[in-house]
Structure formats: C-alpha cells, structure tokens
Amino acid sequence: MKESSADRSIDAIDRRILRELTRDGRLTNTELAERIGLSPSPCWQRTRRLESEGYIKGYTAILDRALLGVPETVLIEVTLDRHDDTVLETFGSQMAAMPEVIEVWLITGEYDYLIKVAVNGTRGYEEFLRQKLYRVPGIRHSRSSFALRCLKQGGVPVLD
Structure with a gap:
C-alpha cells in the first residue's frame, strides 16, 4: 500500500x-x-x-506590481447577503476571473471574505469597485483598506 x-x-x-x-x-x-x-x-x-506528496504545490514568480502599473494593494472585507450554493459559486467564479484580484480568503468574524487587490491608485480602485466588484451579485457590504507597505511577502513557515 x-x-x-x-x-x-x-x-x-x-x-x-x-x-x-x-x-x-x-x-x-x-x-x-x-x-x-x-x-x-x-x-x-x-x-x-x-x-x-503535495508538500510543494508549484513554483511561481513574484512580480513587481509597480512596474506593471498596479502599485497599490487594497484589502477588501466583503459580507455576502446570503450563503447559498448559487451565491457562493457565483462570487468565487467572479473573483477568480478578475485579474486585479490577487487572493481571496474565506474568513471568520464580522466579514465573510478578505480580498487582496492590485490597482493603479485611488482612481484605479474606484474603477475596480464600480465596474467589477459592485456588479457581483450577492455582496451586501464591503470595507476597504489601502496597504501602505508590505513588511513580509510569501513563504510558509517550515517548522522544525
């Protein structure tokens, strides 16, 4: 075996x-x-x-988002209005289809999801909100924070 x-x-x-x-x-x-x-x-x-055995899932490159024209990172907390299969599947597939969305986490607490987005400044963020995020059905509420600086990126603790 x-x-x-x-x-x-x-x-x-x-x-x-x-x-x-x-x-x-x-x-x-x-x-x-x-x-x-x-x-x-x-x-x-x-x-x-x-x-x-799956300990290594793949290899990737860390890109310089500033050079690519999307230097700002925004963290968005999202609450859905319902949690039925249709709303969850629609939300997940639409997040996966948006190139600005870097990560999406299902979280505990007041909000349902934490989304990490790369945009070009406040105008780029407004465009993302109005043309993409707010058009996703099932979102009740969102709250956003602009990241000022990344202190640590990537990696997973490999404990002894």
Whole structure:
C-alpha cells in the first residue's frame, strides 16, 4: 500500500529543502543540494517526493506590481447577503476571473471574505469597485483598506 503524506512526516533535511525553495524557487538541484548538505541525486529524489506528496504545490514568480502599473494593494472585507450554493459559486467564479484580484480568503468574524487587490491608485480602485466588484451579485457590504507597505511577502513557515 502506498504511503500518503498524511501517513509520513517530513524530516529535518526535507524541511531544509522546503526552506531553501521558499527563499528561492529557481535554485538548480546542484545549488539546492550544496545549500542543504546533500549530494545532488538524493536531493533531487527528496525534492521530487516532496512535490509528488503535495508538500510543494508549484513554483511561481513574484512580480513587481509597480512596474506593471498596479502599485497599490487594497484589502477588501466583503459580507455576502446570503450563503447559498448559487451565491457562493457565483462570487468565487467572479473573483477568480478578475485579474486585479490577487487572493481571496474565506474568513471568520464580522466579514465573510478578505480580498487582496492590485490597482493603479485611488482612481484605479474606484474603477475596480464600480465596474467589477459592485456588479457581483450577492455582496451586501464591503470595507476597504489601502496597504501602505508590505513588511513580509510569501513563504510558509517550515517548522522544525
């Protein structure tokens, strides 16, 4: 019987691999092996196993949003008027279709969702609100905050 990731824990070497790849996902296998103190072959095998078991879901680039013309980050809390399947599915699919939307989180508390949006200033945000967000059916209320500066971005804690 195949062992699943839930059945097996990762060891200190696996955690070092994850930590290094979180810092720089473009490391070559040779560079990664050197950083964690393994030879390339077992490092490659461990990395592939971590990928196949789902510890590593993929690799991505962090883009400079200012250079792309959308330097402002806005955090929007949204409350839906209902929570039936149709409203939830419509909301989710419309959020996924909007390129300005970077992340959407289902949250606890006063609001239902936290949305992270990239826009070009207050005018870009107003345009996003009026032409996109406020046209999504099922939204009862929203509250927004502009991010002033990002202190930490990306990464996942790889605990010892």
